[in-house]
Amino acid sequence: MNLQDETNFILKKYGLRANKKLGQNFLINEEIINEIVKKADVQKNDVIIEIGPGLGSLTAMLLENAEKVIAIELDPNMSKILKERFSLYDNFELIENDVLKVNLQEIISEYESVKVVANLPYYITTPIIMKLLEDKLKLKSITVMVQKEVGERFCAKPNSKEYGAITISINYYTKPEVIIDVPKENFEPVPEVDSCVIKLDIRDVPPVNLKNEKEFFNLVKAGFSQRRKTINNSLASMGKTKEQVKNVLEKLNIDPKLRAENLTIEQFAEISNNI
Ligand code: SAM
Numbered sequence: 001m002n003l004q005d006e007t008n009f010i011l012k013k014y015g016l017r018a019n020k021k022l023g024q025n026f027l028i029n030e031e032i033i034n035e036i037v038k039k040a041d042v043q044k045n046d047v048i049i050e051i052g053p054g055l056g057s058l059t060a061m062l063l064e065n066a067e068k069v070i071a072i073e074l075d076p077n078m079s080k081i082l083k084e085r086f087s088l089y090d091n092f093e094l095i096e097n098d099v100l101k102v103n104l105q106e107i108i109s110e111y112e113s114v115k116v117v118a119n120l121p122y123y124i125t126t127p128i129i130m131k132l133l134e135d136k137l138k139l140k141s142i143t144v145m146v147q148k149e150v151g152e153r154f155c156a157k158p159n160s161k162e163y164g165a166i167t168i169s170i171n172y173y174t175k176p177e178v179i180i181d182v183p184k185e186n187f188e189p190v191p192e193v194d195s196c197v198i199k200l201d202i203r204d205v206p207p208v209n210l211k212n213e214k215e216f217f218n219l220v221k222a223g224f225s226q227r228r229k230t231i232n233n234s235l236a237s238m239g240k241t242k243e244q245v246k247n248v249l250e251k252l253n254i255d256p257k258l259r260a261e262n263l264t265i266e267q268f269a270e271i272s273n274n275i
Pocket of ligand 1: 022023024025026027028051052053054055056057058072073074075078097098099100118119120121122124
C-alpha cells in the first residue's frame with residue numbers, strides 16, 4: 001500500500017477527516033519523507049523533537065534512525081492513533097499538548113544532541129520557530145516543512161521583496177537554507193499553496209556583536225514596519241533628532257536614502273550599536 005492509500009485507510013478506519021483548523025495536511029510521498037530525514041542529518045545518537053506528528057508517517061522514519069523521538073501533538077484523535085501505532089517502540093514519547101504551551105527547555109535539558117524535524121502546522125509556523133529560537137534552546141538544527149512563501153522570506157537576501165524583519169531574526173540565530181521544494185500535490189488533502197523544507201543550522205555565536213539585543217530588534221522592526229520609508233525617516237520616527245541620525249549614518253557611511261530592505265544585518269547592527 002502506498003502512503004496516500006495508507007493515509008486514507010487510517011483516516012477511514014478511525015472515522016476521521018483532516019482537521020483544517022489544525023493545519024492537517026498529511027505528507028503522502030515516502031521519497032520526500034526519506035529525503036527530509038537524510039537532509040536533516042538524523043543520527044543514531046540524536047533526540048528528535050517532532051512537532052505535529054499527525055498520523056505518524058514522518059515519525060515512523062525518524063524512530064528508525066534516531067535514538068529517541070519526542071512528538072508533540074495537540075489533536076487527541078491523532079494522539080490515539082500514534083499511541084496505538086508506536087506502542088512497541090520504547091524510543092517514542094508523546095506529549096499531548098499545544099507546542100506553544102510546553103516547556104521545551106525542560107523537555108530537552110537532559111539530552112546532548114537535539115534536532116527538530118517536522119511538517120509544521122502552517123497557521124502557527126512563525127510563532128513556533130520564534131519560540132524555538134528566542135528561548136535559546138540547545139538545539140543543533142531545525143528542519144521543517146513550511147509554506148514556500150514563508151521559506152523564501154526566511155532565506156531571503158537583501159534588496160528583495162521577501163527580505164524582512166523575520167529574515168534578520170532567522171539569520172541572527174541560524175544559517176537558513178531551502179533544501180527541498182515540495183509541490184502541493186504531495187499532501188492529503190491538497191493545500192492551496194506549495195511548500196518547501198528549510199533547514200536552520202543553529203549558530204553557536206550570532207553573526208554580529210550587539211550592545212543591546214532588544215534595541216537591535218526594535219530598530220529592525222521599526223525599519224520594516226513602513227518599508228517605503230528611508231532609513232533616515234524610520235530612525236527619526238523612533239524619537240532620534242535629525243542631527244543624531246545624520247551623524248550616525250555619516251559616520252557609518254550608510255546612504256540615508258536607503259530603505260530597510262537594502263540594509264544587511266551587519267549594517268542594522270552598526271546603526272543599533274551607534275545610535
Ligand atoms: N507530521 C504529519 C505529516 O507530515 O503527515 C502531520 C503534519 S500536519 C501539517 C500538522 C500537525 O500538527 C497535525 O497533526 C496537527 O494536528 C498538529 N498541530 C496543529 N496545531 C498544533 C499545536 N499547536 N501543537 C502541536 N501540534 C499541532
